[in-house]
Amino acid sequence: MIRVLVWNENRHEQTSEHIARVYPEGIHGAIASYLRQSPDLQVSTATQDEPEHGLTEARLAETDVLVYWCHIAQADFSDEIVARVHQRILSGMGAVFLHSACVGKLFGKLMGTTGQIKWREAGEKSRVWVVAPGHRIVEGLPEYFEIEHEEMYGEPFDIPAPDELVFISWFPGGEVCRSGCCYTRGQGKIFYFQPGHETYPVYYHEQVLRVIANAAH
């Protein structure tokens, strides 16, 4: 069994009626309910407002893969816990960073860059191209898939050159971005995946969820 912890900041869901309607179980709930369909994944969830942000030493010790979503509440996120999770990744825990987690403290500490990216919230279509056919993360996917309503994320994207680039996404404004990026830090395997804005139902999209499940594996 692979023990997966789906972690979500879970603030938008509490402060916006619209977002609460899109994700009544929270973004973490939507992702976890899909991952639970995989018999070899043992899935739990945690959110920022739990004691120690739900990321205690004991919890991390029994986690093989952390799936991580954050956006607006990083100022309230403890630097001590950033350091703790960072250390756990270096000692071998996998981590899947989703969407705006690229500008979070933890991803920044791992990458050494700001993670800043161009963005536009206009509900545009995104076409996600597979650029590493045969990679475990793209198993079961066609050569591209589309997300009907997505936030545009575009280059330049302030990240280190990925060890492996798995996806490039295209948007109708002509922008592109490196939307699926693999890294290793210490013994930890890290995957960044761009799809997933909080106001659109991206975490119900079959192929987006498939990518997250593949990445956990």
Ligand code: ZN
């Ligand atoms: Zn967003």
